[in-house]
Amino acid sequence: MHIIVCVKQTPAGENVSVDQNTGCIIRSGESALNPFDEFAIEEAVRVKEKTPGSKVTAVTMGPPQAEAVLREAVARGCDGGVHVCGREFAGSDTWATSYALSQAVKKLSENDPSVLVFCGKQTNDSDTGHIGPQMAQWLGWPGAAFVRKLEAVDGKSVRVQRLMEDGYDVVEMPLPAVLSVIKEINTPRIASLKGRLASKKAQFPKWSAAELGCDPAKLGLDGSPTSVVRCFTPPQRASNTVKIQGETAADKARNLSAALKEAKIL
Incomplete structure (x- = not known):
């Protein structure tokens, strides 16, 4: 089985700058x-x-420095990685990004029906959760989002628990397939020394749009159907706090209930 995992390099800090002209994050x-x-x-x-x-092959799309996340993936147990890289990908939204990644998955899985693709449920820079489902659509493969558990997998099919608002569904689908997993699915391991040493020696091929057979009209800022109209920091709201008094916990509970009723919240 060929297992492919899509990864992304994102800002590590809280102070993220945005290009006001393009709406893209300044990385x-x-x-x-x-x-x-x-x-x-x-x-x-x-x-x-x-x-x-x-x-397991890790795949990322991004500028040259994004190779660092492929090394991290190898350090954590992946066997290798592929870097989708080129100026033509700059400014891509989730539609264009998922298209480019799906082209890379096609190339990796050529003539191999036993393929399982993993994605994180979202990224911490855009929070859309679009990539996994969109990739499944581009590839024409079955997919499931918000996967909380893998119940069974072999070279022909996979059965998962998909989180829903009122519980979970059990979904079984044939391979190849695309899964977006949530953090409840496991506890990530810490990279081993052996893995760190392997990651330092790893070589990652860089694939351009031409090598992937991409349609240029579906790439980059110009090929993205969505755009950021405006980015801004919401103004801070003034806080209005009231300390509930009372000699005992029961007194405080009664006083809190009375205050909420007075405010017509209860």
């Missing part, structure tokens, strides 16, 4: 592996460990 500060992708990597590696003869 010149400190960056790191998207926290939600840690769970996708861990689950991909766990499937590999349970499935003899399988391998």
Whole structure:
């Protein structure tokens, strides 16, 4: 089985700058592996460990420095990685990004029907949660989002628990398939010394749009159907706090209930 995990380099700090003309994040500060992708990597590696003869390939799209997240993925147990890189991808929204990543997955899975793709449920810079479902659509493969548990997987099918508002569904689908996992699915491992050493030696091919056979009209800022109209920091709201008095916990509870009733909240 070929297991593919999509990862992204995102801003590591809270002070994120945005280009006011394009609406794109200025990625010149400190960056790191998207926290939600840690769970996708861990689950991909766990499937590999349970499935003899399988391998895990990490895929990322981004500028040259994004190679760092591929090294992190190898350090955590992936066997290799591919870097989708080029000026033509700059400014892509989720539609264009998922298209480019799906082209990379097609190339990696050519003539191999036993493929399982993992994505984190979202990224911490845009929070859309679009990439996994959009990739499934581009590829024409079955997919499931908000996966909280893998119940069974073999070279032909996968059965998962998909989180819903009122519980969860059990979904079984044939391979190839795309899964977006949530953080409840596992506890990511810490990279081992052996993994760190392997990541330093790893070589990652860089694939351009031409090598992936991409339609240029579907890439980058010009090929993105969505755009950011305005980015701004919401003004801080003045806080209005009231300390509930009372000698005992019961007194405080009664006083709190009375205050809420007076405010017509209860």
